[in-house]
Amino acid sequence: MTFWPLLAIAAAVIAAYLFSSRRALALRVSGRGYFHSLPSYHGLLAAISALMAGLAAFILLRQFEAFSALAIAAVAGTVAVVAAALPATKISAAFRARPVFEAIVLGILIASSVVAILTTVGIFASVVFESLVFFREINVFSFLFGSHWAPTGTPPAFGFIPLLVGTFLITFIAILVAAPLGLFSAVYMAEYATSNVRSVAKPLLEMLAGIPTVVLGFFAALTVAPLIRNWGESIGLSVASESALAAGLVMGMMIVPLISSLSDDIINAVPQSLRDGSYAMGATKSETIKRVVLPAALPGIVSAIMLAISRAVGETMIVVMAAGLAANLSLNPLDAVTTITVQIATLLVGDQEFDSAKTLSAFALGLVLFFFTLALNYVALRIVQKYKQQYD
Amino acid sequence: MTDTPYQKLLAKRYASERRFRAYGAIALILTSVFLLYLLVDIVRKGWPAFVEHRATFDVTLDASQIDKANPAATDYLVIVKDAWRSQFPDLNSRTDKKQLNALLSQNAAESLKQQVIDNPGLIGQTVRADVLLSDDADLYFKGLSQETDTTLLDRVREKIEITRNMSWRLLNNGDSREPELAGLRGAIAGSLLTVAVALALGLPLGIAAAIYLEQFAPKNRWTDVIEVNINNLAAVPSIIFGLLGLAMFLNLFGMPRSAPLVGGLVLALLVLPTIIIASRAALRAVPPSIKEAALGVGASHQQAVFHHVLPLALPGILTGAILGMARAFGETAPLLMIGMVAFIADVPQSFTDAATVLPVQIYLWSDLPELGFQSKTAAAIMVLITILFLLNGFAIYLRKKFERRW
Numbered sequence: 117m118t119f120w121p122l123l124a125i126a127a128a129v130i131a132a133y134l135f136s137s138r139r140a141l142a143l144r145v146s147g148r149g150y151f152h153s154l155p156s157y158h159g160l161l162a163a164i165s166a167l168m169a170g171l172a173a174f175i176l177l178r179q180f181e182a183f184s185a186l187a188i189a190a191v192a193g194t195v196a197v198v199a200a201a202l203p204a205t206k207i208s209a210a211f212r213a214r215p216v217f218e219a220i221v222l223g224i225l226i227a228s229s230v231v232a233i234l235t236t237v238g239i240f241a242s243v244v245f246e247s248l249v250f251f252r253e254i255n256v257f258s259f260l261f262g263s264h265w266a267p268t269g270t271p272p273a274f275g276f277i278p279l280l281v282g283t284f285l286i287t288f289i290a291i292l293v294a295a296p297l298g299l300f301s302a303v304y305m306a307e308y309a310t311s312n313v314r315s316v317a318k319p320l321l322e323m324l325a326g327i328p329t330v331v332l333g334f335f336a337a338l339t340v341a342p343l344i345r346n347w348g349e350s351i352g353l354s355v356a357s358e359s360a361l362a363a364g365l366v367m368g369m370m371i372v373p374l375i376s377s378l379s380d381d382i383i384n385a386v387p388q389s390l391r392d393g394s395y396a397m398g399a400t401k402s403e404t405i406k407r408v409v410l411p412a413a414l415p416g417i418v419s420a421i422m423l424a425i426s427r428a429v430g431e432t433m434i435v436v437m438a439a440g441l442a443a444n445l446s447l448n449p450l451d452a453v454t455t456i457t458v459q460i461a462t463l464l465v466g467d468q469e470f471d472s473a474k475t476l477s478a479f480a481l482g483l484v485l486f487f488f489t490l491a492l493n494y495v496a497l498r499i500v501q502k503y504k505q506q507y508d
Numbered sequence: 509m510t511d512t513p514y515q516k517l518l519a520k521r522y523a524s525e526r527r528f529r530a531y532g533a534i535a536l537i538l539t540s541v542f543l544l545y546l547l548v549d550i551v552r553k554g555w556p557a558f559v560e561h562r563a564t565f566d567v568t569l570d571a572s573q574i575d576k577a578n579p580a581a582t583d584y585l586v587i588v589k590d591a592w593r594s595q596f597p598d599l600n601s602r603t604d605k606k607q608l609n610a611l612l613s614q615n616a617a618e619s620l621k622q623q624v625i626d627n628p629g630l631i632g633q634t635v636r637a638d639v640l641l642s643d644d645a646d647l648y649f650k651g652l653s654q655e656t657d658t659t660l661l662d663r664v665r666e667k668i669e670i671t672r673n674m675s676w677r678l679l680n681n682g683d684s685r686e687p688e689l690a691g692l693r694g695a696i697a698g699s700l701l702t703v704a705v706a707l708a709l710g711l712p713l714g715i716a717a718a719i720y721l722e723q724f725a726p727k728n729r730w731t732d733v734i735e736v737n738i739n740n741l742a743a744v745p746s747i748i749f750g751l752l753g754l755a756m757f758l759n760l761f762g763m764p765r766s767a768p769l770v771g772g773l774v775l776a777l778l779v780l781p782t783i784i785i786a787s788r789a790a791l792r793a794v795p796p797s798i799k800e801a802a803l804g805v806g807a808s809h810q811q812a813v814f815h816h817v818l819p820l821a822l823p824g825i826l827t828g829a830i831l832g833m834a835r836a837f838g839e840t841a842p843l844l845m846i847g848m849v850a851f852i853a854d855v856p857q858s859f860t861d862a863a864t865v866l867p868v869q870i871y872l873w874s875d876l877p878e879l880g881f882q883s884k885t886a887a888a889i890m891v892l893i894t895i896l897f898l899l900n901g902f903a904i905y906l907r908k909k910f911e912r913r914w
Contacts, residue, residue: 218810225724228716232738232784235777239748242755297535304532317536319904324543326900328838330867331550331889334874338882339549369542400521402528423743430745432841433867437874457747457841464754465844482751486744493743 120185121177124193125170129163132200136162140207149209157214158207162200164220170196243486246479253473259480265443265454267463267474274477276484278443282360282453286435287428289364289449290371294428295421297368298375305376306383307405325373333437336366341438348450356440356452363438364449367431371424378423382416383409415503419496426492430485432457456481550893554886560675560688561641561649563612563668567591567620571632579624579631584617588639595668599660607660613640613688638671643687643880654879678887682853683869687880690873692888694855698768698848698863699837701856705772706779706836711829713776714783718825721784722791723799723813742781749778750845758846765847766862774842779832786828790821823910830903834896840867866892 137159144151173195177188203213251259254274262275301321305314341362348355355361386409394404410417440452441462463478567588574582593599593608616639623637624630647653648661649670655661664670681691717738725731753774757763763770794817802812843849848864849872856863864872870892873885 214808218808221810222720222724225716225720228713229720229725229734231713231777232717232741232780233734235752235780236737236741238756239744239752242752242760243748246755297539300532300535301539304529304536308529308532309536313536317540320540320543322900323897324539326834326838326896327543327546328840328867328892328896330838330840330870331893332546334870334885334889335546335549337874338553369539372539400525402525403521405528426743426745430747432745432747433871436841437871457745460747460751461841461844464750465849479751479755482748486748489743489745490740493740497739 118185120189121174121192124189125167125174125196128170128193128196128200129166132166132197132204133159133163135159136200136204136207139204140213143207143209151209152211153213157217158203158211161203161213161217161220164217165203166196166200168220169199239486243479243483246476247483250473250476250480254477254480259477263445265459267459267477272473274473274480276481278445279454279456279459279481281445281447282439282443283429283455283457285360285447285449285453286364286367286439286455287425289361290368290428291421291425293365293368294371294375294424298372298420298424299379299417301372302376302379302383303405303410306380307401307409321373321376324369325377327370329370329431329433330437332366332370333434336362336434336438340366344450353450355450358438358440358452359450360439360453361449363435366438367428367434370431370434371427374427375420375424378420379413379417382413382420385416386412415499419500422492422496422499426489426496429492430457430489432461436461456485460485547893550886550889552886554883554888554890556650556652557678557883557887558675559650560673560677561646562671562673563592563639563641563645563664564636564671565591565595565639565668566634567637568634569624569631574624574631576628576631579628580621582621582624584621584624585612585614588612588617588620588637591637592639596663604660611642611645611661611664613642614686615689616640616642640688641670643878646688647879652879652883678884679891682855683851683864684853685851687876687878687884690881690884692866692869692891694852695864695866695869695888696891697855698771698852699865699867701768701859701863702771702775702843702848702865703833703836705769705859706775707829707833709773710776710779710783710832710836714780714829714832715787715825717780718784718787718791719813719818722788723817724809738781738784742785745841746778746839747841747845749774750842752777753842753846764860764862766850766852766864767860768856768863768865769859770846771843771848771863771865772859774846775836775839778839778842779836782832782835783828786831787821787825790824790828791817793824794820820912823906827903827907830899830906834899834903837899838867838892838896840871843868844871866895 137155140151140153140155140158144155170192174188174192177183177191183191203211203216207213259274259276261277262273263277264273264275265278266273301317305317309317337358341357341359344359344362344365345355345357348359390408390412391404394408395401399407435455435458439458440454441458442452443454443459444451446453460478460481463475463481568591569587573587589609589612592612593605596604596608599605599608618640620635620637620639623635641649644653644655645661645664648655648658649665649672653661677689678691679696680693681689682694683692684690721731721734725734753770757770757773758765763773798820799812799817802816803809807815843865848868850862850864851872852862852864854861866888870885870888873881873888
């Protein structure tokens with residue numbers, strides 16, 4: 117369906133380039149004056165106009181079911197050739213092909229960078245519109261402050277608080293694990309490690325950062341959770357099989373590379389003169405780190421931890437696989453709790469009706485998640501900007 | 509030894525120095541131990557999926573049961589199951605028969621069938637058949653069974669010749685409901701199609717955006733907005749991109765559910781910030797003198813960038829692109845949202861076929877109750893991690909090979 121039209125367009129583009137550039141070259145060689153643009157630019161201009169016109173025709177014609185692939189190919193090819201003929205007829209010494217071509221290229225570059233904006237707008241629009249529909253049915257306040265979450269129950273309840281508490285419990289455990297591990301690894305790597313240790317430790321951390329979260333989720337659910345359960349029960353505690361502790365621990369390990377690599381950069385950015393000054397006063401290395409380097413790096417470290425929190429809050433697969441589905445309002449790390457992302461995922465997997473409050477509630481959760489992570493990132497950025505000290 | 513207060517204090521300070529240093533080392537060691545334990549645990553769990561057990565016994569190919577003209581049309585499973593039960597003449601109650609049948613795979617007759625089609629002369633003779641066991645029996649012979657009543661399997665072990673083979677079904681088969689038959693071929697094909705779309709869209713867009721922002725963009729409020737926006741986008745949770753795909757691509761534009769095309773679109777948007785940020789860093793690393801020299805001999809701004817700066821930045825850009833691709837390969841959550849989670853036994857052939865991808869397959873298998881799928885899941889993880897390590901290794905190789913200090 118798409119092969120023949122694309123082939124026709126490609127043929128037209130190549131033909132346009134070859135024809136126009138050769139023609140310009142022939143004219144130049146035959147001595148028709150000093151050419152403003154190189155022959156290749158005449159060719160490129162013809163080629164790019166052929167490409168754009170051909171693709172436009174192709175996309176337009178595809179909307180109609182009636183045309184066969186070959187018919188579309190013929191039309192798109194012809195349109196491309198005609199579009200290429202327009203600049204080709206203008207080939208002359210005075211025709212400024214290069215600026216025209218470069219203007220088109222610049223337009224394409226600008227359009228590409230606008231895609232990122234469009235993505236944000238798209239995310240914002242899709243989350244907000246569906247949420248508005250949801251909040252027409254469910255009161256905003258009963259959503260934000262309700263303490264009971266049962267979207268499939270009769271009657272369904274959409275109280276957000278248990279999810280929030282669950283998310284924070286798991287995130288808290290994760291940060292409790294990741295902050296010391298990440299920070300101490302970063303300090304060790306930046307200040308103590310020999311280059312040999314660094315050359316082993318850095319790839320290891322990068323490897324850990326590159327492990328997909330679905331793998332960590334599997335590990336959390338099948339290895340860590342039973343381990344914790346067995347330990348807990350051997351000392352007489354009752355542990356849910358999908359405890360928040362297991363998900364939080366593994367999520368913490370996921371975040372360690374993030375914190376350590378960000379902190380590593382920040383610690384390395386603290387100028388050597390500060391350390392030298394401290395050593396000259398007789399401080400030991402650890403005293404220098406604790407009293408001089410870390411305070412100087414503090415804003416950066418705080419922002420690294422905030423980015424880590426935003427990663428943990430938005431992380432999905434580990435909690436989908438290792439945390440529970442039931443929305444228990446509990447702060448006990450041995451209980452099963454659920455999180456915002458788990459609920460979004462479970463509400464939207466499988467076939468769903470778009471007009472039910474149940475599916476729409478996932479978008480409301482998405483809205484909350486989106487703004488929460490956005491706010492964290494913004495604050496992290498501001499902290500760095502505000503406390504960034506200009507050394508030297 | 510004079511323990512002056514000064515010496516005491518010094519000893520204390522040195523002890524605290526050693527402690528602090530040890531904390532750092534412990535943090536690194538703990539992290540490494542976690543990683544190694546994770547990998548070892550996965551390999552230990554996944555290894556059995558590359559091994560399968562087969563039973564070898566005599567099967568009489570009764571001429572009356574097989575159509576000589578068209579041997580492919582016969583149901584060989586019935587013949588194999590009859591022969592299998594006849595190995596245990598004393599077990600002939602209904603439940604016994606049922607249990608015996610359950611020890612053979614649904615695909616048990618596959619090799620026998622091929623044998624007969626290749627060599628129709630075998631019809632009427634008795635052949636030694638090599639028959640694939642079912643998941644339950646396979647687990648028993650691997651020593652992984654959690655079955656409490658193994659009397660039947662103990663008898664099989666005594667009576668029948670069981671062979672152990674390497675099995676590449678995991679890589680050759682499509683998905684299946686039977687653990688012993690399930691494979692990753694469909695998921696791998698789906699992953700390749702999806703990542704191909706993501707790369708075909710994300711790479712040119714990302715590089716073009718990076719070139720514009722780094723080389724052409726005027727410094728004004730508008731470009732500031734784009735820049736802040738890209739940084740924010742890089743930190744948006746991936747599941748939100750799934751919501752975008754669901755609401756925009758599926759509901760608004762009516763694109764097909766579960767298709768690699770849509771998955772690729774979503775992943776392209778997801779890795780776009782990564783590619784832009786990496787490409788910008790690579791472009792920034794090219795010293796301005798190169799561009800200035802080109803401008804100085806009369807190149808236009810675009811000629812200077814496309815003919816001189818971009819080729820020098822290309823290795824760095826490619827490294828970033830490969831890392832983005834590795835991220836796209838391992839991403840699961842947004843693809844769950846756009847319906848790439850269905851059970852799909854066929855290998856997807858085009859960008860609009862229903863498909864699933866490797867990480868989603870891992871998620872799906874990890875949810876299944878059969879014990880046999882546990883090792884399949886771990887083995888699928890081994891495949892995924894191998895692909896990712898190869899990609900990352902390639903990126904590191906590129907970086908090492910083309911790295912230049914100016």
